[in-house]
């Protein structure tokens with residue numbers, strides 16, 4: 001395990017422990033995400049998938065264990081540096097895309113660029129390019145409530161990827177979609193992430209969605225299940 005792969009992982013969690021109140025969610029989970037890799041995290045409901053994603057993305061601090069991102073301990077970074085790093089290096093997509101309802105699709109995608117210092121015109125031009133990549137260009141002036149679930153989710157992906165993050169964290173990104181819209185979202189995500197060399201941590205309970213990944217790990221009761229089961 002330690003010397004099989006010479007590539008340093010982009011993100012590594014070691015022996016993560018996390019409880020929500022008295023409910024243990026992670027009980028010593030270790031996982032590595034390599035640069036540009038699409039990794040699916042599967043497992044039964046309640047096995048700790050979302051908690052693992054939140055710890056890796058620096059949204060939640062683990063109670064124990066470590067999260068190392070590009071050589072630095074994410075779990076020990078002061079909040080200010082952590083939120084800065086999340087903004088520059090990470091993108092997130094959740095089951096319900098969480099676009100800002102008052103903004104058009106174009107402005108939702110332009111927002112992270114403007115937060116990063118781009119001017120409005122430039123941000124909107126780049127946002128339009130990304131919406132086009134995700135096949136949402138005709139709907140750029142619609143607000144999230146006026147779009148279909150699949151369109152909104154593809155706009156959410158554009159927003160997550162527009163700043164050129166090193167890693168995208170996607171928690172059940174197709175969970176609220178029918179299977180055709182889900183396929184379109186996953187095709188767009190996998191294609192774009194590969195093209196941009198973005199690593200993706202993909203939480204899903206759906207085997208068809210996990211099939212888009214390069215590799216899959218399964219969580220069981222808060223730990224990563226052994227990779228191969230020899231019957």
Ligand SMILES: Nc1ncnc2c1ncn2[C@@H]1O[C@H](COP(=O)(O)OP(=O)(O)OP(=O)(O)O)[C@@H](O)[C@H]1O
Pocket residue numbers: 020021023024025043044045046047048049050051052205
């Ligand atoms: N905010 C919270 N408060 C209390 N318990 C929580 C909270 N979030 C998660 N849990 C509990 O922690 C455990 C792991 O939850 P988590 O959401 O990480 O699992 P999951 O595999 O993503 O589940 P699902 O597939 O149902 O989303 C579960 O027992 C869950 O009930």
